[in-house]
Amino acid sequence: GENVEQHPSTLSVQEGDSAVIKCTYSDSASNYFPWYKQELGKGPQLIIDIRSNVGEKKDQRIAVTLNKTAKHFSLHITETQPEDSAVYFCAAFRSRSTLTFGKGTMLLVSP
Amino acid sequence: GAVVSQHPSRVICKSGTSVKIECRSLDFQATTMFWYRQFPKKSLMLMATSNEGSKATYEQGVEKDKFLINHASLTLSTLTVTSAHPEDSSFYICSARPAANEKLFFGSGTQLSVL
Numbered sequence: 001g002e003n004v005e006q007h008p009s010t011l012s013v014q015e016g017d018s019a020v021i022k023c024t025y026s027d028s029a030s031n032y033f034p035w036y037k038q039e040l041g042k043g044p045q046l047i048i049d050i051r052s053n054v055g056e057k058k059d060q061r062i063a064v065t066l067n068k069t070a071k072h073f074s075l076h077i078t079e080t081q082p083e084d085s086a087v088y089f090c091a092a093f094r095s096r097s098t099l100t101f102g103k104g105t106m107l108l109v110s111p
Numbered sequence: 112g113a114v115v116s117q118h119p120s121r122v123i124c125k126s127g128t129s130v131k132i133e134c135r136s137l138d139f140q141a142t143t144m145f146w147y148r149q150f151p152k153k154s155l156m157l158m159a160t161s162n163e164g165s166k167a168t169y170e171q172g173v174e175k176d177k178f179l180i181n182h183a184s185l186t187l188s189t190l191t192v193t194s195a196h197p198e199d200s201s202f203y204i205c206s207a208r209p210a211a212n213e214k215l216f217f218g219s220g221t222q223l224s225v226l
Contacts, residue, residue, distance in 0.1 A: 032213040043117065043204045043217035044155070089154065093213055098145070103154045 002027040004092050006102025014110055019080050021105045023090035024072040030092040033066060033073050034099070038087045047088075048075070080109045113139050115207050117218025124195055125226055132190045132221045134205030140185035141207035145215070146178070149202040161188040195225040 003026040013019050025033075031052035036044035050057045050064045050073065057064050061080075066073040077084055090102040114137040124130050134144055142163050147155040159180050160168040167180035177199075179191040188207075192199055204220040 034213075034215065036217070041202075041220070041222065043115075043206075043220040046214060046216060049214065093215075098157060098160065099215055101154045106152075 002030060002092055002094070002097070002100040004090060004100050004102040006090050006105060008105060009103065010106045010108070012108045012110065013080050015080060015082060017080055019077045019084070019107055019109075021075045021088055021090065021107070022072060023074070023092075023102050024070075025092040025100075026071065027092065027094060028068075028071065030094040030100075032093040033064070034091050034093070035062075035064060035075050036089045036091065038089065038104075040086075044089060077107075080107075082109050082111050085109045113137075113207070113209055113214070113216045115205065115216045115218040117205050117221060119221060120219060121222045121224075123224045123226065126196055127194055130192045130195055130223060132192075132203055132205070132223075134188045134190070134207070134218050136186045136207045136209075136216075139207075139209040141188075142185060142210050143208055144182060144188040145206045145208075146180060146188075146190050147204045147206065149204060149220075151202075155204065192223065195223070197225045199223065200225045 006023045034049035037047045038044040050066050061078045063076040087104045087106050089104050091099045093099045116135045118133050144161040146158045158173045161180045161182040163182045169175045182188040205218045206215050208215050
C-alpha cells in the first residue's frame with residue numbers, strides 16, 4: 001500500500017518568515033495530493049491540493065510543488081502569521097483507494 | 112469548499128453505555144463517507160468506509176460490532192460506539208467526498224471521553 005513520509009515533525013519560525021513542509025510517497029499511481037490544516041480540537045481543513053499533471057499550484061501565501069519523478073511534494077507558506085500555527089498534514093490518493101496521510105507537522109509561528 | 116457537519120462536538124459518557132455520532136454533508140451528496148480516529152498528537156487513522164445503502168468496510172483491527180456504522184442516506188452517516196470503555200476515548204472525525212471528486216472534506220470532530 002501507499003506510504004507517506006512527512007518532515008519535519010515540528011517547525012518553529014518567526015512571524016514573516018517562510019515555512020516549508022516536505023512529503024514523500026511510495027505509490028507511483030498516486031495522482032492527487034491534498035494538504036490539510038488542523039487546529040487544536042478541530043477537524044482538518046483542506047487548504048490546497050495538487051494533481052499529478054501539475055507541477056506547482058499557488059493560492060495567495062500558500063503554494064504546493066510536486067516532483068513526480070522523485071515522488072515528493074512540498075507545502076510552502078510565505079509571510080507566516082501567528083494564525084498559521086497549527087498541525088499540517090499531507091496526503092496522497094490514487095483512484096479506487098483511500099487517502100493516506102503523513103504523520104503531521106506542528107507549525108509554530110512566533111510573533 | 113463543501114461543508115461537513117458533525118455532532119456532537121464533545122460527549123462524556125459512562126463506561127458501558129453507547130454513543131452515537133452524526134455526520135452530515137450539508138451542500139452535496141456523498142455516496143461514501145469515512146470515519147477516522149485520532150489520538151493526541153497523532154495522525155488520522157482510518158476506521159471504516161461508509162457506503163450509502165450498503166455495509167461499511169472496516170479497516171483491519173477495527174471491531175465492527177463495537178463501532179457500528181450506518182449510512183442511511185446520501186447526506187447522513189452515523190457512528191455508534193457500543194458499550195464504550197475508557198480505551199475508546201478519542202477524537203473521532205468523519206469525512207465525505209462529493210461523488211466522483213477526490214476532494215475530501217472533514218467534519219469538526221467529536222471528542223469522546225468515557226469515564
